[in-house]
Amino acid sequence: MYIMKPNASSCGRGIKVVGCRQEVKRKTGYVVSQYVANPLLVDGFKFDMRIYVLVTSFDPLKIYMFKEGLARFATQKYSTSQKSVDKTYVHLTNYSVNKKNEDYVKAGGGGD
Numbered sequence: 001m002y003i004m005k006p007n008a009s010s011c012g013r014g015i016k017v018v019g020c021r022q023e024v025k026r027k028t029g030y031v032v033s034q035y036v037a038n039p040l041l042v043d044g045f046k047f048d049m050r051i052y053v054l055v056t057s058f059d060p061l062k063i064y065m066f067k068e069g070l071a072r073f074a075t076q077k078y079s080t081s082q083k084s085v086d087k088t089y090v091h092l093t094n095y096s097v098n099k100k101n102e103d104y105v106k107a108g109g110g111g112d
Contacts, residue, residue, distance in 0.1 A: 001017060001018065001019060001034075001035035001037055001080060001085070002017070002018045002032055002033065002034055002035055003015065003016070003017050003018070003032070003033050003035045003091075004016045004017075004018060004025075004027070004030050004031070004032050005030065005031050005032075005033075006029055006030055006031075007029055007030065007031050008029060010096075011094060011096035011097070012088065012092050012094035012096050012097035013096075015088070015092060015094075017035065017085050017086070017091050018085070019082060019085045035091075037080050039078070041078055042073070044077040044078060045073050045074050045075075045076075045077060045078060046073070046074040046078045046090070046091065046093060047071055047072060047073045047074070047093055048071070048072050048093045049069055049070070049071050049072075050069055050070040050071075050072070051065065051066070051069040052065075052066045052069065052070075053065045053066070054066075072093040072094070072095060072098075073093060073098070074089060074090055074091065074092060074093050074098065075089045075098045075101040075103045075104050075105075076089040076090045076101070076103060077090070078090060078091075089101045089103070
């Protein structure tokens with residue numbers, strides 16, 4: 001599997017998961033990466049973690065790491081089946097994408 005991402009976009013816009021190499025199209029302005037087909041999952045859901053740092057100097061190197069980070073989750077269980085290739089809620093962890101899914105649960109348990 002491969003993932004195609006536009007290099008001048010954000011919030012999950014234009015991202016496409018492609019099942020096999022023959023389906024990958026050469027397009028200007030896209031980055032193509034081989035997809036990690038067997039990622040670490042939490043209860044069957046794909047996730048990513050963001051840790052934020054501030055670099056204030058390169059010589060000498062000075063970096064401050066924030067104590068808190070962010071975990072983002074897909075809103076449908078992960079699968080590599082051919083039927084799931086086009087399902088963005090399975091493969092993408094972007095908040096902008098997943099907040100539109102009816103299975104989305106707001107942080108803190110929802111109901112707030």
